[in-house]
Amino acid sequence: MEFKDYYQTLGVAKTATADEIKQAYRKLARKYHPDVSKEQNAEERMKQVNEANEVLSDPEKRATYDQLGNRYQGGQEFQPPPDWGGASGFSGAGAAGAGDFSDFFADLFGQSGRGGARSYKMRGEDHHARLMVELRDAYEETIRSLTLSIPETDEQGRTAMKQHTLKVRIPKGVKPGQHIRLSGNGSPGSGGGAAGDLYLEVHFKPDPQYRVDGRDVYEIVGVTPWECALGATIEVPTPTGKVQLKVPAGSQTGHKLRLKERGIPGNTSGTPAGDLFIVLKVELPPADTDKARKLYETMAQELAFDPRQKMGA
């Protein structure tokens, strides 16, 4: 395990005052805020910054860290001293949750509810994670694997981050932004307290074919000018299979045809299914042969059509 230089992470000197640490943290928290940052690995950097701040902004944790830091440099191989017991009284991480911190942090400061450190009954912390699913997963119940780093405490009361792979059932009818709660899969409790829960926030992987809005699904479908002008029945692939779709005569690019209740299905509580909107996009055949060019020329001569007429052109 590498020794982490928290001062370097925040870009402050080892002699930095509490105010300087706070200022440096805020600056980086803004820079790497996952909702707005355009930096690469913003989420990962934010975790590192949060972890450094968690330690350096707490006088007790900072003193404990400095005690070891005098003997190590960032990146150096680190083994906590065998008698390392000073950390056992620390409570866990704040809003970020112990699960968001590194192995190094867990080894130094443990986590709330760490075995042996607490004798009173306390419920384990809830954890949060994102779960990426495909749109098709919402149409039929599926199983997805998810790997999480979870702090675990051994018999000696030492905490280390362990990789856990969970297989999770994705219920039919799940929609973006919804949470799946896995009771008892958060941090273990202490003193006989219950384990916390794991909240999975559902996100849909971007799909070039479909866009999702709540339970409604939008699909852009290419159509020919004559299918739109004259009307036609076309075959369209949808998340539930191919359907025959009637394109009314006089349709245009951007027209939406609603397929009722063919969006994301309702869940078991009886929520209605969303709709599937087929958005038409007229695609022109290329004028790459004499025949095609001739046809376009005939249209140009025979059809009195000026799409810019209303614009006063």
Place this chain on the structure above:
Amino acid sequence: MRQDDILSGQLLDEVALSLDELARACAVDPQWIVQRVEAGVLSGTAQSRTFYFASASLVRARRLINIERNFDANLELAALVVDLMEEVERLKSAVNSI
């Protein structure tokens, strides 16, 4: 794959979060949530003298906590930032649909 290896969870919205559950999931005191409901920053449904919250409130509450804590922001400022984040999300989604 054994059947018991697969975890089945509750889909929130189907099962709304109680005040205590939301507070626990955000690692805050329930009073923190109540203050924000009273200030109109978080919305919950009142049922038999307690509040229940939808899935979206969990995301919103966690964002509020982060902004308040990271920047020592007051409640209104944090709410304004979170409102803007939600607006950006809505606009991004609208842009993708063009």
